[in-house]
Amino acid sequence: MRFLETFFRHRIVAILPVVLGLAVAAGYVLVQPRQYTSTASLWVDLTVPGNAAASAAEQYEDPSTYLQSQIQELLATRSFALAVGQSGGLISYLQDHPQSGASGLAAIPGLGALSSSGSAGSVDDRVAADLPNMVSVVTAGPQVLNLVVSGPSPQLAAAVARALIREFTSQVVTAAQSDDQTSVSYYGQQVAQAQLSLQQAQQQLTEYLAAHPKVPADGTGDATATELYEAVQIDQTSYQSLLSQYQQAQLDLANAKSQSGFEVMDAPAAGGTAVSITKKLVEAGAAGLLIGLLVSALIVTGLTWADRTARDAADVRRVLGLEVAASIEQIPGGTVTSTPAGET
Amino acid sequence: MSTEAVSSPRLARLHPGARKAGSASVSRAEAAAQARRLVPGELLDGCRQALQRVAAPGVRSYGITSSIRGEGRTSVALGFALVEWLDHERRTVVVDLDFEAPELHRRLDLPDSPGISELVEGHNNVEDFLQRAVGDVWLLSAGPSLDGDAPRCLSRLAQSTVMSQLVEWADTVVFDLPPILGTPTGLEAARLCGTPVMVIRAGVTPLARIKEATDALPAPPPVIVNGVSSSVPRWLRRMMGDVQ
Numbered sequence: 001m002r003f004l005e006t007f008f009r010h011r012i013v014a015i016l017p018v019v020l021g022l023a024v025a026a027g028y029v030l031v032q033p034r035q036y037t038s039t040a041s042l043w044v045d046l047t048v049p050g051n052a053a054a055s056a057a058e059q060y061e062d063p064s065t066y067l068q069s070q071i072q073e074l075l076a077t078r079s080f081a082l083a084v085g086q087s088g089g090l091i092s093y094l095q096d097h098p099q100s101g102a103s104g105l106a107a108i109p110g111l112g113a114l115s116s117s118g119s120a121g122s123v124d125d126r127v128a129a130d131l132p133n134m135v136s137v138v139t140a141g142p143q144v145l146n147l148v149v150s151g152p153s154p155q156l157a158a159a160v161a162r163a164l165i166r167e168f169t170s171q172v173v174t175a176a177q178s179d180d181q182t183s184v185s186y187y188g189q190q191v192a193q194a195q196l197s198l199q200q201a202q203q204q205l206t207e208y209l210a211a212h213p214k215v216p217a218d219g220t221g222d223a224t225a226t227e228l229y230e231a232v233q234i235d236q237t238s239y240q241s242l243l244s245q246y247q248q249a250q251l252d253l254a255n256a257k258s259q260s261g262f263e264v265m266d267a268p269a270a271g272g273t274a275v276s277i278t279k280k281l282v283e284a285g286a287a288g289l290l291i292g293l294l295v296s297a298l299i300v301t302g303l304t305w306a307d308r309t310a311r312d313a314a315d316v317r318r319v320l321g322l323e324v325a326a327s328i329e330q331i332p333g334g335t336v337t338s339t340p341a342g343e344t
Numbered sequence: 345m346s347t348e349a350v351s352s353p354r355l356a357r358l359h360p361g362a363r364k365a366g367s368a369s370v371s372r373a374e375a376a377a378q379a380r381r382l383v384p385g386e387l388l389d390g391c392r393q394a395l396q397r398v399a400a401p402g403v404r405s406y407g408i409t410s411s412i413r414g415e416g417r418t419s420v421a422l423g424f425a426l427v428e429w430l431d432h433e434r435r436t437v438v439v440d441l442d443f444e445a446p447e448l449h450r451r452l453d454l455p456d457s458p459g460i461s462e463l464v465e466g467h468n469n470v471e472d473f474l475q476r477a478v479g480d481v482w483l484l485s486a487g488p489s490l491d492g493d494a495p496r497c498l499s500r501l502a503q504s505t506v507m508s509q510l511v512e513w514a515d516t517v518v519f520d521l522p523p524i525l526g527t528p529t530g531l532e533a534a535r536l537c538g539t540p541v542m543v544i545r546a547g548v549t550p551l552a553r554i555k556e557a558t559d560a561l562p563a564p565p566p567v568i569v570n571g572v573s574s575s576v577p578r579w580l581r582r583m584m585g586d587v588q
Contacts, residue, residue: 001576001584008575009547308550312572316544319551322558325397325541325566328390328416329573 006304021292025284035150035275038157040268042145046261062142078128085127088163161268169260180253187246194239201232375479391423407537409521411557415545416570421520434515439484441533442522443494446486452477459487464500470509524557540565
């Protein structure tokens, strides 16, 4: 009750932060450059590492979620962001329009120099800092991933979206090719060793059979011949297995370019839609309102805490232990209403 | 300010020297109406309740004081005096002892002279220095400005027979005292009168200052809390269970 009393006594001071918060939020949104979005949908069809469970129900991560995290990780790297910026024309756009890319505080006249994302840094710095904020990666389901790219023009947004898909594909293929090449090299060595081991075992068996012509080819009835025969069989099996894996690795390497793990269902179009200013106003207004309410609550709490006056008869009795003969609502002037001492 | 030849039996005891500020005669009803215009009725109700609580057999004087200035002391003093006359037909003198910032005469639209500062300079009768405020309520003003000589004036008042004359002449004496803190005469003035009553302005006077003032008095005074009107809307207070 004391808190409310302070609020209503200092209602202008209490309400001012809320009004200011709303005004600043609205002003902030209104000075931002117009934004357009371009959306692409990807069908994700890949095997998620670690998802070797027997059924899909036991999988703990959707393919689209896995791909989403991969894209977001890459977006946070400078080299990937610059590659996308270069390929999508964002860098050249910013070079041609040094002020148009300014957003956030940098978009407010006079504050550009104070903002780290303003035009004070190089274009590369701006691209590396701004690109992650321009791209939203949203899962639409277990297999579908949406890429939403915003930009100062619909053409640029679409170009950046296409570049993002292209560069990501390149990254995935390069990584896959590297893995497959390693597998091919590894299995190639293993096959060569297995082949050598098989040849040696076969030679030993042949020599033994030549020295013992009465012994049958499978070594039946002769312990040494049987042992040599079994060794040949084991090496043969091992060789065949490794050869199969080697061939699979070669096949994977050959197909790596077409194994990005996703397909573009809806390609980004240049006729992107403008970001609704109403929606941004509502979002910023809500944030401004929240911050204003917080500041207001802090101010009222501070005022309440700092108020060391007697507010009513109860305060006088409780704190000072004095007998209250009467309480008068207000003198002089205004509406004056007395109340019995015991009722306040 | 008009004077009256009221048909109250008590007025028969009026000292012939009592100063009259006018010559027009008014009825008691008219005087009562005048009195009610001087202060809001709600303030009178508050003073009435306070008097019911602090009144005791033999108590004939009240000193209205406060911790600091601006707490509604003069209004309450005037309210006490008017209630004493309106409700009980007691001849009441309201005495302005706030020599540094006398206010009562302005409220009553009366001149500041004659007053106590002149009264204590010689062997004078109190009755010659009274001004009729309204009905049977009389003002003894502080007098012309004392230019920082308030302590000496108060000291002379304490040594004189003025206080005993007042008590003898009037049924009730209400003193408008200076605040306890921040004035050189506040505490001494409070000690002169019988029953000090402290006015506290809610939301203005710090509790520490109130405590400092009450601790300086010989005994904890009864209190009138002024300005307790809540800024919170009534519907909200009702919702919070703060009002019936």
